[in-house]
Amino acid sequence: MKSFWPKITTTAVAISFIAGAGLSLAQSTTSGKPEFVPQSGQAGKDVIWVPTPKSLVEKMLKMAEVKPSDVVFDLGSGDGITVITAAKQFGVRATGIEYNPDMVELSKRNAQREGVSDKTEFIRGDIFATDFSKATVVTMYLLPYLNLKLRPTILAMKPGTRIVSHAFTMEDWAADQTDSTEGRTAYMWIVPAKVEGKWNLGTGVVEFKQKFQAIEGTYTTNENMTWRLTHTNLRGDQISFSAGNASYTGRVSGPVMQGTMRPRPDAQGTPWSASLVK
Numbered sequence: 001m002k003s004f005w006p007k008i009t010t011t012a013v014a015i016s017f018i019a020g021a022g023l024s025l026a027q028s029t030t031s032g033k034p035e036f037v038p039q040s041g042q043a044g045k046d047v048i049w050v051p052t053p054k055s056l057v058e059k060m061l062k063m064a065e066v067k068p069s070d071v072v073f074d075l076g077s078g079d080g081i082t083v084i085t086a087a088k089q090f091g092v093r094a095t096g097i098e099y100n101p102d103m104v105e106l107s108k109r110n111a112q113r114e115g116v117s118d119k120t121e122f123i124r125g126d127i128f129a130t131d132f133s134k135a136t137v138v139t140m141y142l143l144p145y146l147n148l149k150l151r152p153t154i155l156a157m158k159p160g161t162r163i164v165s166h167a168f169t170m171e172d173w174a175a176d177q178t179d180s181t182e183g184r185t186a187y188m189w190i191v192p193a194k195v196e197g198k199w200n201l202g203t204g205v206v207e208f209k210q211k212f213q214a215i216e217g218t219y220t221t222n223e224n225m226t227w228r229l230t231h232t233n234l235r236g237d238q239i240s241f242s243a244g245n246a247s248y249t250g251r252v253s254g255p256v257m258q259g260t261m262r263p264r265p266d267a268q269g270t271p272w273s274a275s276l277v278k
Contacts, residue, residue: 035109036102052141052166056184057082058089063179063188064137064162066090073097073135075127075142075150080107080120082139087111087119092137095121097130133157141166155212159193159252160236173212176235189213193237193252199274206243206274210234219243248272 066072068091074082077096086094098104104124111120123130147170154163165187175187196210204221213234220226227243239257240249250259255276260269
């Protein structure tokens with residue numbers, strides 16, 4: 001592995017969340033040596049590191065609706081503020097991935113001081129070479145080109161996984177939610193299920209076209225009557241659409257969809273299911 005201090009080829013900003021937002025830093029270690037204190041603008045593997053307000057950390061976790069059953073991963077975790085906040089304020093198991101070994105050790109000490117060592121883990125590693133696939137929530141503060149480099153990995157994660165980014169977008173993948181505090185902006189995406197293709201409903205075939213969470217398509221009955229789908233919505237693994245007067249709501253689970261169909265708005269719902277045509 002290359003030295004931690006490579007030549008920086010990008011200007012801009014940090015990948016990590018920061019101290020100064022409620023964590024106290026001791027002046028010395030138990031060995032008597034001065035304790036590492038991060039400096040805004042210090043060099044990192046891909047970018048430099050700068051502070052992020054704790055209010056934005058909290059905003060990001062609230063946008064993702066973090067709950068105790070979630071698994072949070074922070075990519076470029078710095079001194080551990082996001083991981084520690086997630087564990088302490090939201091009661092969740094959280095992990096940070098950080099390239100700087102000094103930051104990793106500092107994070108562990110901060111977690112111990114805050115009483116959340118049992119709910120936190122800090123991994124010294126490269127975010128592009130470390131597995132975070134078990135996450136249900138991912139937080140990050142990365143440059144746009146790094147977001148795009150991560151995007152295929154993120155889109156392969158379990159539908160419904162929430163991704164929250166400080167400051168930077170995913171280009172043509174539109175955010176599901178945007179919010180801000182103290183002049184800082186956060187973006188949140190929900191990993192969509194894969195629905196592109198033809199689905200057999202038994203009574204006909206629905207064909208979806210998909211671009212991230214945006215879907216459109218047609219429904220063709222077994223009698224060759226065709227409707228263009230309206231009121232389409234895909235949020236994680238939850239899907240809804242209308243064909244003619246009928247409305248469908250349901251859940252996508254791999255090659256199967258199932259849910260409730262109403263032939264008209266005032267009618268009682270009945271079960272429906274569809275399978276992906278291979």
